[in-house]
Amino acid sequence: MVQYLVLDANPLYNCSVEDFRGLTDLYFLSVPTTCSCPGELTAWEDITIQGNITTCQGQITCRQDLVPCPASSHCAGNGPGLAECSCDEGHHGYKCSRQGKFPTAGFAIGLISSTIVAAGIMWCTHRRHTKME
Incomplete structure (x- = not known):
């Protein structure tokens, strides 16, 4: 500090x-x-x-007139002249408009499965273009 x-x-x-x-x-x-x-x-x-x-x-850590945060959020100072809006507890998303916790598990499963599918498609299409000598 x-x-x-x-x-x-x-x-x-x-x-x-x-x-x-x-x-x-x-x-x-x-x-x-x-x-x-x-x-x-x-x-x-x-x-x-x-x-x-x-x-x-x-x-001055946060000036509400210079950093107008949307509803369900608050100003958080990050150094002199630097501030950002952070969502209040229980809110997330664009302008903190969604209530509840962020669906981390669902997001991770969707991201992992789409990555595996994309990797499989690329592997299959790349195999067709490889010639055996």
Whole structure:
């Protein structure tokens, strides 16, 4: 769990939001002014610039106005400026619109059986084109 990250002495350029993916507990970030705070003002309570150091404080994990999640779901932060909607317990599927558990067994059986059938068809058609010497 990283809460404080000081990178201002590093020669960083063009920092990406993806560079900070997974740092959900980050509260304080210090970067050189060549990088901006990931997610900028939508992801931090306070951003200050002093000299050649940018300081980002107070990560905002999810803003409902920026990440409108559908019914039966909730916003889950995945780092500064990164959020995604996750289905609530007992819901799954497109926009979390299906209730109950995901039919894992049925899905797996269907996938395995169709793979076996496709492999059998390819094996049979390939055998016809192979010549014995």
